[in-house]
Amino acid sequence: MAVKISTISTLIVFLALLSLGHFSHGELRLGSYSETCPNVEEIVFGVVEKAFSTNSRLAPLMIRLYFHDCFSNGCDASLLLDSTTSPNEKTAGPNLSVDGYALIDAVKDELENKCEGVVSCADTIALVTRDLAHLASGKKARYEIPTGRFDGRESLASSVDLPGTQMSVSDTFEMFKKRKLNLTDMVLLLGGHTIGVTHCSLIMDRLYKFNNTQNPDPAMDRNLVKELRRKCPENSEQNRAINLDQNVSSSNIVDASFYKQIKSRRGILQIDDQLAKDEMTKQIVTDLAEGNDFLARFGQAMVKLGSYGVKDQDTGEIRTSCRSCNDFCTA
Missing domain, CATH: 1.10.520.10 (Peroxidase; domain 1)
Known part of the structure; x- marks a missing residue:
């Protein structure tokens, strides 16, 4: 059984390490x-x-x-x-x-x-x-x-080189692993979908013709399919925004609600839905959905991501304008 640690306790430990x-x-x-x-x-x-x-x-x-x-x-x-x-x-x-x-x-x-x-x-x-x-x-x-x-x-x-929303969990993880990020880091970073939106055009296949069939994705909650079909009519020229966290009260809040939603088969993107079902990740999703330490752990994963591929004074510079190099750029 995974040990649950409170957000406050995790932050205290993490900040104590930082203070060294x-x-x-x-x-x-x-x-x-x-x-x-x-x-x-x-x-x-x-x-x-x-x-x-x-x-x-x-x-x-x-x-x-x-x-x-x-x-x-x-x-x-x-x-x-x-x-x-x-x-x-x-x-x-x-x-x-x-x-x-x-x-x-x-x-x-x-x-x-x-x-x-x-x-x-x-x-x-x-x-x-x-x-x-x-x-x-x-x-x-x-x-x-x-x-x-x-x-x-x-x-x-x-x-x-970025992971696609229709990739499998294992293929997605291979990309994270190359960046020295582990499986938990991946689930936490994809938890960034706790806020933000996608658009109808990116989920039409899940709603109407999943895997080249004439049916919606059977993994998606039937009520959610009905809701989304109303917002995203087939052959419509509109491309409406769809919240990635379907909990209306927290769709704009960074919290663990996203994990509760995907456990209930209400994930919008295919990769999000797969996180909650795949043997590699479903226990991590459950722990985050049922625990109270997501915020602290999300912060740690963001710090870890932020250490990837950093440049030093020999390979980089300090730009005075973020849109152009001080001297010469390959762009």
């Missing part, structure tokens, strides 16, 4: 800007909190941006680079619907005003995402994230 001062991921460490930009976290949070107060949709957008940037080429802000010479990461199919760039620009501008040329765009993404996840949880949990990332100089559409 030697906690790091590669070249990352807590307080890396303590001398060069001592108020960096307050500066970031000030901009983020104001933006969130007028647009709560920024939270799922930024969690997605953070995942898409880190998962393909490491956490180096290469997704932010613009280019007029060759296809960059922004133009890759999975990234066409990524957004949140304007908020990163606003935060970076403020950082440049207060600490010119000091804070990387990669660290800006990590801090902004952490603060939005914190705000979207109702300020119930806030994870500490080490900094010290440098910005990458290469952004190529051909290098984008």
